[in-house]
Amino acid sequence: MNDIASSLGQLGLSEEQADILNSAAQVCRDRSPIDRVRALIDDEAGFDPDVWAEIGQLGWLGIAIPEDFGGAGLGIGEAVPVAEHMGRHLMAVPFIPCTVAAQILLKAGTDAQKEALLPKVAAGDLSLTTALGEDGDDMTALGENERGGFMISGKATLVEHGAQVDRILIAFDTRDGRRLALIERENLPGGALRRERIIDDTRRAYELTLSGFEVGGDELLDVDRTKEALAHGEMVGAVLYAADMVGGAFRVIDYTADYLRTRKQFGKLIGSFQALKHPLVDAFILHERARSHLYAAAHSFGDQGRGEVAVRMAKAQAEKAYSYAADRGIQFHGGFGFTYDCDAGLHRRRAIWNATRYGDARSHKAKLAEMLF
């Protein structure tokens, strides 16, 4: 009994979190107004390089990188407010994949790699993403090469913003198990990256196909820490996507409430109808629950066991809140909700994407059932 209670995430808020919460709120609001978001939907890259550069200068990419490597030396918990406010404004820069990749590099990179690359990442001079592979992908080493690395072939799907970053952290199978390597996008042969059609129009993902691609030994990460680093990366991705969803849920509820406050039907403001008011309240309550779980996950992230429980709860609850809020958001906008011009639709699509990344609610809950009962 008590072991369950003691395994749950606890809430806390660092000064740094509060400060970052403030600046993230302001920057994301200013840099990602909805007309920009919609303009970027038709942009190949999907984000504004100047905004991305500014984010680098703000140090957001180095929040959880130790000071020795030029970062702020804070935790993932301090990166959560950034992801939350990007979600509130449907912002889609490669913040999450870059942070996940940097964290894996931090755990499993060689000293040389960490010293050479992490300071650049922290400074915003080097952007990263992950190509860790999905079910059905088959990135494999055909054999070792004279550069102390491997020749690899195969496919990795859903590489977030793969065509817009400097380096890609790839995972592939070798005779002796899974390996990680950080390769330079420039070195990829033409056509190695194909843009995929994804549900979320605000983001970009690519299919990476390699055949006989040479990975240098100096690009390989420490084989002994691969497993632990990947597990850590999963948690980082999960909590940051949870944050994006909590932020998105907040916005779509706000956006819908605004419509309910102003739109009239049958001569009455539609927000006065309980059939719309009460479900929106329910959505809001789900958001509040999710936000409590999110900041518990942020605070408990580093704790053994408890951190994992808190992150899984946060991701599951955030999906529930964002999906419901956006779904009702579409419905409550009536005919307009069924048009592409209604932002609720953008949110619903983004909610689906976010849910699929780093485990959806169903798989996190299945894991929780194992862990807790």
Next chain:
Amino acid sequence: MNDIASSLGQLGLSEEQADILNSAAQVCRDRSPIDRVRALIDDEAGFDPDVWAEIGQLGWLGIAIPEDFGGAGLGIGEAVPVAEHMGRHLMAVPFIPCTVAAQILLKAGTDAQKEALLPKVAAGDLSLTTALGEDGDDMTALGENERGGFMISGKATLVEHGAQVDRILIAFDTRDGRRLALIERENLPGGALRRERIIDDTRRAYELTLSGFEVGGDELLDVDRTKEALAHGEMVGAVLYAADMVGGAFRVIDYTADYLRTRKQFGKLIGSFQALKHPLVDAFILHERARSHLYAAAHSFGDQGRGEVAVRMAKAQAEKAYSYAADRGIQFHGGFGFTYDCDAGLHRRRAIWNATRYGDARSHKAKLAEMLF
């Protein structure tokens, strides 16, 4: 794929069903007005012997007994409308246990037993109930006796109306497996039956405790047909309790709608508030679904496989509808709903009881998942 579709219950309605539906509606309405129901709550027996006698004369207890044994020679499907309308009027005569016992007797009784007893049951001159035992009960044969029967000891709980019927169909374990016997209540030693405090105030249940009780060989049912007969009895009980729940759901929705049509708050009829109107509509829709499943189960009852699927669906859906309708019924009556004077409470308690008999929704759905997918 198609095997699933073909395994689902189909709808049909016999003329006899339609006629019984009519007379059951009228008789139950006339004989079980709510003030009678409430008066009987404080009555030890819990039902009116005259009404029970009348039900016998109407032939309702012989509906599914073959004509050779003095019954109407119809199916269980024709008993469904009776149970449904008893549910609509919170009627609690031993109709269900008596029908279940008679059906088991029909399947596993000896010719002598069937010829001697079934005509009396059909005529309403002999009432039965079941003591088949619940998890944790331990009715057991200590050994055989010179009367070709067994000496049995142990406990059987939740014997419906055990103290009001003529005979009790008991199940007990022997060295060679489970056996059934139909014993006379008169022969029970004093104190063998203890009234149990159950959630449903309209019904009665008893704990039967025997120690060294002698069962005659002529009271034993056919050992070879025990299993099949018990399985049949389960289905009969499930579909009749499903009917009771569909009827109860109808009534509590009707009762609550009536309140919503007349009660004012904040100067408005409360039924005009969508917060009450829409959930009541949802309850009504659940009732309609349940009723469709119920009459599909009634029609398909005899069919191999399909019958079982239909009955399990009907029981599960009926529980969902009745529980929700009665729960909302209490809530929507506000303060009055929290008093014992509000009928919604009687329904909610009865819904819980009905759910527990012959498998609740959870266990039927678990079975369905195995059978279908």
Next chain:
Amino acid sequence: MTQPSTDPSVEEFGRAADAWFAENVPDDPGFMLPLTFMEVGEDRQFDFLRDWQRKIYEAGFLGAAWPAEYGGGGLTEAHQKAATKAMRRHRMPILLNAIGLNWAGPLILDIGTEEQKAAYLKGILSAEDIWCQGFSEPDHGSDLGNAQLKATREGDEFVLNGSKIWTTQGNYAKYMILLARSNPDAENKYAGLSFFLSPMKIDGVRTQKIKKLTGEFGFTQTFFEDARISADCLIGGEGNGWKVAMRTLEYERGARGGQAGGYVSISPDLMEIVELAKTAERDGASAMEDPVLKDRMVDYLMDMHALSLGNERKKMMPLVEDYPMALPLMSKLEFSKLYRELSEFALTLLGPKAAYYVGEPNAADGGWWARSYLNAFSATIGGGTSQIQRNIIGEHVLGLPKTR
């Protein structure tokens, strides 16, 4: 059209239909076909479905129960039902001209003039004349009785000014069934309405495509600027627009007969979802091996089956005596809700693959499920939102006081 010399029996006709569709149902054209008539977004889809409908009509399996003198088959509803059954059995692509076949056609047959019947019915069946529907307006979504589009009488003409929205196939349609306000000063808002069979390809009528939630097209907004139509376009008589519109909705709901037959939308079938659950991989195992997802499948199966049982039960008087209108009034709410929930559930079954959308080679079933989920909102919103449906049931079935 090829018509049998002596009327075939329903069985013969059904067998003939069965044979014909077995033979003629077209193969996958290599692009995604619309699930419903509201999703015809590309010309290639439109052309394909128009040809398909004509082909069925010419074979005699559409409009079989409509009078022969107007281009119908001159047979019975039972004949058409048998043909429609065959269409379903062979899962044919949808019929294109939905508004014509299920709304305008039955209406004209029912209350149209001789001239109107002669002029319109055959073209509806052959899909030569595409029809669209002009009920909703931008600012009065669900509030039909409040339609504001002006139809000002000038001699033998009406001058149309205003705008309609959610015009299905508006950019393709030749005619629109139009609800308009012919008398702004009528004693009540309903009495001021008239109903027209109104041409689309005339001066002063302009359509603008609407991009949907799905990213596709299928509806237009239609603008009327001093568009002049003949008074002969009136149907049901001036000032009776509300009655005619309500009657038209009854055809749509199937509460009245007269439809030409066939189907105009395909909804996700639970059996396809069962298939999906077996094949979809979640955390390295088939989704079907997850007892929690399996339990939800049981729920959906029960709900879907309850819906089809309800369609049987509603015809059995003794089983609907208490509230005869309940099942008919419920079906739209129930169906659209289930359709949305099922498609959304399918995305859960897909797990990580739910990240893909239509047109992506890596997507399961070509992204069909995500599109189906987003499209489902047209059913929970269009033709009276689910919220309004609940009001209707609460007020008209349970007799609860009005919310307004």
Next chain:
Amino acid sequence: MTQPSTDPSVEEFGRAADAWFAENVPDDPGFMLPLTFMEVGEDRQFDFLRDWQRKIYEAGFLGAAWPAEYGGGGLTEAHQKAATKAMRRHRMPILLNAIGLNWAGPLILDIGTEEQKAAYLKGILSAEDIWCQGFSEPDHGSDLGNAQLKATREGDEFVLNGSKIWTTQGNYAKYMILLARSNPDAENKYAGLSFFLSPMKIDGVRTQKIKKLTGEFGFTQTFFEDARISADCLIGGEGNGWKVAMRTLEYERGARGGQAGGYVSISPDLMEIVELAKTAERDGASAMEDPVLKDRMVDYLMDMHALSLGNERKKMMPLVEDYPMALPLMSKLEFSKLYRELSEFALTLLGPKAAYYVGEPNAADGGWWARSYLNAFSATIGGGTSQIQRNIIGEHVLGLPKTR
């Protein structure tokens, strides 16, 4: 009461409380104790809890933060919190005099006269004077502002006529906090209300027990027939009843401090349900082995934990800036809903054993769960139904237009 000569530190006080409760929490009295102060249905329950509260008070662990001159401990809120923590740790039976400790007491401390403080506060802590609450009336359930009980001024007295309902412990109470209409002709319904500290044991006041859904007692209806009380019973001034009532509700919601401490209700703890799931047999196996039930446990665990996290978060300004009032306004709705759902879920875990009720030897936990489920409605109905709570959140937090 035994008061330390020099104030102990919070830690010392906490340790002392911990030791005392470890020592003094009473054993099971052999009959079922109420879960909440609203369920005191039998004299033996009342007597037991009254003695228990007095004992705690005399030990100095109740009202520790109330001023010493009125019988309090003269210490700080922090001290009381430490003692309350100890009470929870040792799962003591509830405190009896809820309305006194959490509603009337804080109000009197806050805005009462010197005389009122001297007269009432000590008796509240010692449970010598039981208090009840007179807000709701039979015909205006949730509509407080519409209270009709007449308080007619006659010189230095008010004459009370009318009736209150849902009077907790009304048959035991010595005083009632009473909202009454002192001026039927006020410019608006709110301005006509006054708030009284009104004696119960006087001529013209009669109580009648109400039998609850559970079959037990705990509330009364209270009838006033020309009951005369002194004008000194007024609190907050004549005509300010509405303001005082709203303030009182803020104490109840914990939106204002001042409560005496401890707790007055015990709600089902998920951990007990986890235990139940492990022990309960369903179809021959432990309920815990059913993955579907296990998944629902995860849901409930997440929801319960979100609730307690929310109670922490509401104190962290940076995390509630957007809607500062959201979490406080939500908690009643959330808690009562979860309480009901959890108790109902427990019945599912019980399977066939859910057929039993309180007093049945064969019942699991003596029928506790069924009773808890039925009692849960007092929380979803009383003090503003869940429907009203949603209006409040929608209107006051999300700024949606009023429903009325």
